[in-house]
Amino acid sequence: MKVVLITGATRNTGLAVAKRFAAEGYAVAITSRDGTSARETAEALEKEYAVPVRGYEMQLTDVRSIRQVFDRLQQDFGQLDVFVANSAHLGVGYSLLESTEEEFDAVADVNIKGTFFCCQCAARLMKETGGSIVTVGSVQGTGGLHGRAVYGMSKAALSVLVRYMAYELGQYHIRANNVVAGAVHSSRWDSLSSEELAARRSRYPAGRESTEEEIANAVWFLSSDQAASITGTDLTVDSGLTACLLPYTKKE
Ligand SMILES: NC(=O)c1ccc[n+]([C@@H]2O[C@H](COP(=O)([O-])OP(=O)(O)OC[C@H]3O[C@@H](n4cnc5c(N)ncnc54)[C@H](OP(=O)(O)O)[C@@H]3O)[C@@H](O)[C@H]2O)c1
Structure with missing residues (x-):
């Protein structure tokens, strides 16, 4: 059984x-900053999909915590196929003019440093067997957008x-790709009025945002054998947002 x-x-x-x-029959491991939440979610997934699921606490700001999770995963499953x-x-709200050093570090520690060391740990586990990494x-x-300079x-x-991973890890049959997500519908959209929702959707050539499942489909595709020759690249899933030179308007 493959492990993600x-x-x-x-x-x-x-x-x-x-x-x-889980629906594809993988054994699944998930992480959260909150260990209880990770374990409870894992239990629920295991019941729903009848595959082994484990939940681990991971603090992405702490490289020791990252390494401990990958060690636990190796003990629990003995392999890693997809990360x-x-x-x-x-x-x-962290804008170019106003961001503090602390705000900058908070984002960079999780999104750059934490992700880098997770990928390093994943690649070390995959070195003998090959595998796929998707960011x-x-x-x-x-x-650009207001207030998102550091995040961007x-x-x-x-x-x-992912390009460096493709280059350095290709010889170990490890592929790495990045899903560039656009607007994704989540619970954060629940507070929007129907007018606000319609206005937002009118900005996308595809006429709507992506669902979380559509992002999951892209991750699944890049991880699967159907993408066996795809590595070191971005797959954009953004309803056409970045295809527009100027704000999108429908032809009258
Ligand atoms: N939603 C969108 O419109 C959108 C658009 C483009 C890209 N994305 C990307 O898609 C991915 C998933 O986004 P999402 O909308 O599902 O976001 P989310 O649930 O807010 O974030 C994903 C997870 O990251 C962890 N997290 C959040 N803040 C954190 C922090 N300060 N430090 C460490 N971990 C933190 C949380 O896990 P725990 O609290 O359980 O640890 C959270 O469940 C992210 O990489 C995001 O950048 C989202």
């Missing part, structure tokens, strides 16, 4: 990814990281 580890998978997109792999770097500090990036790593930089770093 997904960070930050007790809710939203991470949970959708965990469900997708999905999903957790992120969203860095909302979850963002369109904010390709263009950290997400752009993932595009570079």
Whole structure:
């Protein structure tokens, strides 16, 4: 049975990814900053999908905590086939002019340093067997928005990281790719009025945001044998948002 580890998978997109792999018959390991929440979510997934699921506490700001989780995973499952770097500090409101050193470090520690050392641990486990690493990036790593400068930089770093992983790890049959997500529907959208929702959706050529399951589909595809020759690249899932030169308007 193949094994996947997904960070930050007790809710939203991470949970959708965990469900997708469980439905495909993978043994699943998930992490959270909150160990209780990780274990409870794992228990629920195990019941629902009848595959082995483990939940681990991981603090992405602490490289020792990251290494401990990969050691536990090796003890519990004996192998790792797919690693999905999903957790992120969203860095909302950290603008170019106002961000403090502490705010910058908080985002960089999780999104760049934490992700890097997770990928290093994953690659070390996959070295003998091969495997696939998928990071979850963002369109904010390709263009600007108010208050997201630090987050955007950290997400752009993932595009570079997967290229280096493709280069250095290809000889071990390890592939690495980045899903560049656009707007993704989550519980955070629940507070929007129907007018606000319609206005937001009118900005996307595809007419709507992605679902969490659609991001999970992209992660699944990149991990699967169907993508066996795809490595070191970005797969953008953004309803056409970054295809627009100017704000999108429908032709009257
Ligand atoms: N939602 C979107 O519109 C959107 C768009 C583009 C890209 N993305 C990317 O898609 C991925 C999933 O996003 P999501 O919307 O599902 O986000 P989310 O649930 O807010 O974040 C994913 C997980 O990251 C962990 N996390 C959050 N803040 C953290 C912090 N300060 N330090 C360490 N871990 C933290 C949380 O796990 P625990 O609390 O359980 O540890 C959380 O469940 C992220 O990489 C995000 O950047 C999302």
